[in-house]
Amino acid sequence: MAEPTTQAPVMEMQHVSMRFDATQALEDVSLTLYSGEVHALIGENGAGKSTLIKIMTGVHRPDTGTLQLDGQPVHIHNSQEAQSLGIAAIYQEPMVFPDLNVAENIFISHRNRGMVMNWGRLYKDAEAILAQLDVKLDVRMPARGLTLAAQQAVEIAKAISLKVRVLIMDEPTASLSAHEVDQLFRLVGALRSQGVAILFIGHRMEEVFRIADRITVLRDGKLISSRPRREVKRDQVIREMVGREVGDFFAKTQVERGALLMSVHGLSREGVFSDVIFDVHQGEVLGFAGLIGAGRTDVALALFGIAPADGGTIEFEGKAAKIHSSKQAMNLGIAYVTEDRRGLGLSLPMSVATNISLPTLRRYLNGAGLIRRSAEQRTAEEYRDMLMIRTPSVEVEVGKLSGGNQQKVMLSKWLNARPKLLILDEPTRGIDVRAKAEVHHIINDLAEQGLAIILISSDLPEVLAMSDRVLVMREGRQMGIYDRAEATQEAIMTAAMGQHDRAVEAHA
Amino acid sequence: MNAIRRRFQPEQIRELVLLLLIVGIVLFFGTQIENYFSARTFNRISTSVAVIAVVAVGQTLVVLTRNIDLSVGSIVGFTAYVVGTQLTQHNELAPLTVVLMAVGVGAVLGAINGIIVAYGRVPAIITTLGTLAIYRTILVQISGANSVVTNELPQWLIDVPRINVWSFGDLDIRFLFMLAIVVVIVFQLVVSYLPWGRRLYAIGSNPDAARIAGFPAQRIVFMAFVMSGALAGLAGFMFLARFGNITVVAGQGIELESVAAVVVGGVSTNGGIGSPFGAFLGAILIDVLQNSLIRWLAISEFWRDALLGLLILLAVATDTVIMNRLRKLWVPHELQISDSTAVKQGGVDHAG
Numbered sequence: 055m056a057e058p059t060t061q062a063p064v065m066e067m068q069h070v071s072m073r074f075d076a077t078q079a080l081e082d083v084s085l086t087l088y089s090g091e092v093h094a095l096i097g098e099n100g101a102g103k104s105t106l107i108k109i110m111t112g113v114h115r116p117d118t119g120t121l122q123l124d125g126q127p128v129h130i131h132n133s134q135e136a137q138s139l140g141i142a143a144i145y146q147e148p149m150v151f152p153d154l155n156v157a158e159n160i161f162i163s164h165r166n167r168g169m170v171m172n173w174g175r176l177y178k179d180a181e182a183i184l185a186q187l188d189v190k191l192d193v194r195m196p197a198r199g200l201t202l203a204a205q206q207a208v209e210i211a212k213a214i215s216l217k218v219r220v221l222i223m224d225e226p227t228a229s230l231s232a233h234e235v236d237q238l239f240r241l242v243g244a245l246r247s248q249g250v251a252i253l254f255i256g257h258r259m260e261e262v263f264r265i266a267d268r269i270t271v272l273r274d275g276k277l278i279s280s281r282p283r284r285e286v287k288r289d290q291v292i293r294e295m296v297g298r299e300v301g302d303f304f305a306k307t308q309v310e311r312g313a314l315l316m317s318v319h320g321l322s323r324e325g326v327f328s329d330v331i332f333d334v335h336q337g338e339v340l341g342f343a344g345l346i347g348a349g350r351t352d353v354a355l356a357l358f359g360i361a362p363a364d365g366g367t368i369e370f371e372g373k374a375a376k377i378h379s380s381k382q383a384m385n386l387g388i389a390y391v392t393e394d395r396r397g398l399g400l401s402l403p404m405s406v407a408t409n410i411s412l413p414t415l416r417r418y419l420n421g422a423g424l425i426r427r428s429a430e431q432r433t434a435e436e437y438r439d440m441l442m443i444r445t446p447s448v449e450v451e452v453g454k455l456s457g458g459n460q461q462k463v464m465l466s467k468w469l470n471a472r473p474k475l476l477i478l479d480e481p482t483r484g485i486d487v488r489a490k491a492e493v494h495h496i497i498n499d500l501a502e503q504g505l506a507i508i509l510i511s512s513d514l515p516e517v518l519a520m521s522d523r524v525l526v527m528r529e530g531r532q533m534g535i536y537d538r539a540e541a542t543q544e545a546i547m548t549a550a551m552g553q554h555d556r557a558v559e560a561h562a
Numbered sequence: 563m564n565a566i567r568r569r570f571q572p573e574q575i576r577e578l579v580l581l582l583l584i585v586g587i588v589l590f591f592g593t594q595i596e597n598y599f600s601a602r603t604f605n606r607i608s609t610s611v612a613v614i615a616v617v618a619v620g621q622t623l624v625v626l627t628r629n630i631d632l633s634v635g636s637i638v639g640f641t642a643y644v645v646g647t648q649l650t651q652h653n654e655l656a657p658l659t660v661v662l663m664a665v666g667v668g669a670v671l672g673a674i675n676g677i678i679v680a681y682g683r684v685p686a687i688i689t690t691l692g693t694l695a696i697y698r699t700i701l702v703q704i705s706g707a708n709s710v711v712t713n714e715l716p717q718w719l720i721d722v723p724r725i726n727v728w729s730f731g732d733l734d735i736r737f738l739f740m741l742a743i744v745v746v747i748v749f750q751l752v753v754s755y756l757p758w759g760r761r762l763y764a765i766g767s768n769p770d771a772a773r774i775a776g777f778p779a780q781r782i783v784f785m786a787f788v789m790s791g792a793l794a795g796l797a798g799f800m801f802l803a804r805f806g807n808i809t810v811v812a813g814q815g816i817e818l819e820s821v822a823a824v825v826v827g828g829v830s831t832n833g834g835i836g837s838p839f840g841a842f843l844g845a846i847l848i849d850v851l852q853n854s855l856i857r858w859l860a861i862s863e864f865w866r867d868a869l870l871g872l873l874i875l876l877a878v879a880t881d882t883v884i885m886n887r888l889r890k891l892w893v894p895h896e897l898q899i900s901d902s903t904a905v906k907q908g909g910v911d912h913a914g
Contacts, residue, residue, distance in 0.1 A: 360774060381776035390774070398774055401767040403834045412764055413775040415757045424755040 062125065064089050064251045065110075065141070065220050070119030072105055072275075079105040080116070080275045087220055087251040092242060094254045094266030094283075098295055098547075099346050099512040102275040103255050107222050110253070111143050112136040123219075137163060140219035142212075146228045148205035152198035156180060159197050160211045183211045187244050203234035210241050214248075221245060222253045227261055228347055239265055257345050259288050259551050271295055289544075292551065296514060296543040306498055306520045312336025315371060315475060315506045318357070322365035326352045327530035330366070334475065334506045339497065341521030341541075342510040344550045349530040350510045351393060354477045357508075358390035359383040371474075384413065387474035391464050391481060393510070395457070399464045402453030406445055407434035409452050410467045437466035442492060458489025465496065476500065477508045482516060494520060514543055528552050573835070575888055576828045576881065580843045583877070584850060591854040598854070601732035607853045608735070609723055612742035613638075613800050615845040617816055618823040619749050620672075620793030622841040623786045625824050626753070626762040628769070628833030629686035631787060632817045633675055634794040636697035639813030641667045641798030643701055646710030646808045653716045660719075664799035665792045671697060672791015676784035694817065702810045712806030722803040738800050742842075745793065749838040762786060766833020823848050826877050847877065 065087040072080040080102045087093055097103050108114040109121070112130035120127050123139055130136045150159050157180035180193040189207045197208060206226055213221050223242070227235045242265060245252060256262045262269065263283065270280040271294045278294045315336050322328040327349035334340045342350040356363040359377040368375045370386050377383050383390070392398040400409055411418050411430045418430050434448035441462040445455055452463055461481060468476065478497070482490040497520055501507055511517045517524055524541045526533040526549040533549040592598045617634050624631040641664045648663065649655060671693070678689045712720060725737035753759035761782050765772045772779050797816075802808060827844025829836025851873055855866045
């Protein structure tokens with residue numbers, strides 16, 4: 055691998071801060087990118103990595119702080135401007151146009167290629183760029199059907215065609231196989247030797263340590279450290295990533311664990327997750343920790359029958375259960391509060407009351423089969439009081455409420471189904487501190503009432519504070535179940551990032 | 563302002579605005595067209611509204627689920643012709659049998675749409691564009707380009723359009739108009755009080771959430787198409803009664819008028835928003851415009867359609883602007899304030 059050159063920086067961010075409403079996304083972050091250097095940026099979910107990328111690509115403008123390119127201050131207003139300055143980004147999911155061929159994809163952002171397509175030249179130029187990268191691809195082949203790695207190669211070629219100087223790679227390896235990762239890293243090496251500055255965002259420690267020349271850690275929007283790779287150790291980096299205060303969190307009251315409610319054995323869904331084994335008891339909060347994309351939500355979707363498992367067994371209340379549809383799951387007494395409020399959760403144009411009664415409409419019919427609106431409203435009012443939903447009336451459209459209140463409406467909707475097992479998927483994402491604390495209280499109360507709860511959260515301190523036990527997943531596999539006493543931030547993060555595997559404990 | 567806000571939702575205000583718009587248009591044409599304010603005008607327009615309104619109610623059900631039914635015009639023509647020929651051959655058929663036959667034929671044609679869209683997962687716009695042409699072609703084939711003519715129809719049918727349910731002075735509420743009003747009321751109740759109706763909204767506003775809530779989404783969409791077909795069938799009967807003479811082009815253009823009525827009436831083409839009552843108002847607006855423009859001597863025949871189109875566009879555009887304004891007024895900042903008392907007193911700042 056080429057040594058990083060010690061020359062003037064290509065790009066510098068100085069004292070950049072950015073705030074979204076209540077959240078300080080970035081606070082006084084300075085970052086320097088050198089030509090021919092791979093700069094790894096790591097941090098937990100929500101540490102501010104995405105905001106940083108968006109500032110560099112002109113999607114966001116920072117509240118304070120400056121960006122410099124070759125020592126000159128620049129203001130980037132949109133991603134086209136970023137491109138013309140030589141800053142490009144590629145993402146986990148490559149954005150290729152499936153119906154265009156490889157060459158067209160490479161040159162899609164070029165505007166000055168004349169009035170009439172010169173196909174011969176297009177193909178020749180495309181081949182030249184791919185040759186530079188030592189990639190063998192038929193440039194006349196449509197992008198549809200290319201492997202993810204090949205699509206990424208196309209994206210990288212596209213960046214090169216735009217004379218990229220700073221390339222941001224946002225978790226490019228997340229969905230690649232080991233072999234494809236090797237291929238990608240060869241490309242990264244080629245780019246580096248051509249003098250491109252690369253900002254590499256990754257979650258897998260060993261990859262970061264393999265490819266990076268410099269490692270920067272972000273936590274809660276602050277820059278924690280930025281050092282050459284050979285000066286840092288892995289466990290040191292992990293400690294820096296997780297060093298958040300748990301003290302702010304409301305801790306779950308310990309309740310006597312009730313009877314066994316559900317046992318899951320070897321639950322799998324091909325290509326998504328495999329061999330998930332756990333028990334959950336009444337009155338217990340089982341946390342699901344892991345990085346985004348670790349397969350936690352997929353397990354939840356399987357338990358709720360939306361994307362059913364294709365292997366393993368589920369025992370519910372001592373009886374073998376088959377869950378192939380959400381209806382079956384609901385009949386068993388399972389409810390799932392999705393992380394995707396807008397997409398999967400609520401019908402935004404409909405009122406609070408009608409949203410709450412939607413899955414349980416049958417309960418609100420009178421003898422003639424008509425909906426009793428007054429009963430519906432009574433229920434909605436009850437939940438409004440109980441969960442402190444702030445809305446002028448239960449007839450207001452849900453879409454008009456704030457995120458935290460929408461979350462509570464969703465919770466009401468599923469609590470009203472009177473479940474025995476409640477699966478909460480990121481219940482506090484994107485809601486303000488106060489609403490968060492309220493949701494934590496609600497979880498606590500529900501567990502005390504004997505409900506079994508599976509809590510999926512990417513907020514590590516939250517999972518630790520709220521759970522009796524924590525199940526950690528990584529890339530579709532269960533890395534272990536930790537009791538409250540042994541579940542430290544370091545232990546969980548280490549498991550989630552794959553430092554060492556831990557024997558799966560089914561019956562902790 | 564605050565009291566108004568608590569009492570009404572933006573949608574209700576939209577309906578009020580629509581009503582005012584209709585009144586405004588009527589007043590305008592009153593100054594332009596001689597003898598406009600007459601019982602004849604009212605009776606003519608009300609009978610013609612009746613047909614469109616019934617189709618528009620069916621269209622509403624489909625559009626609420628984020629689909630569209632473009633075949634309704636063909637279904638109206640098809641049922642009008644089929645029922646008409648049956649009647650010319652069997653003059654003795656009982657009125658109720660005839661109506662049920664029309665509704666049944668329409669429902670079957672609607673069911674074909676429904677199967678293809680809900681179970682075949684073909685986009686509704688493609689499906690019903692196809693069946694629009696197919697139903698019409700079948701009609702041409704079975705009719706052999708013959709027409710149903712009035713004097714072969716039983717007398718009771720010819721009398722139907724002239725049946726009065728009610729009279730205020732010269733103004734008659736005709737049976738057909740009354741029938742349309744009954745349809746509107748029934749379906750307004752259906753969408754508000756039947757689980758099936760509620761689920762139409764749920765599916766249209768968020769199909770994925772509906773799936774998660776465990777609905778039989780396909781069956782509900784299928785039924786929406788069946789209902790749309792059945793109502794178009796009923797409209798076919800009304801069409802037959804109104805005109806008596808049915809050619810193979812009968813009902814052509816109704817699909818567009820019904821879509822226009824639904825959209826003008828505030829039903830969102832993205833599904834989940836709107837009501838049969840709104841569509842009814844939309845139908846009135848469209849039909850008043852159409853009938854008045856025909857009699858307005860100031861514009862030539864050639865410009866009539868263009869003007870109608872322009873007015874529809876204008877209505878929808880204004881509506882969008884007004885609704886956005888209203889929604890902003892209604893989306894109060896006080897909802898974001900984390901204190902529940904703020905909700906009760908809030909909103910003064912935004913009331914202007």
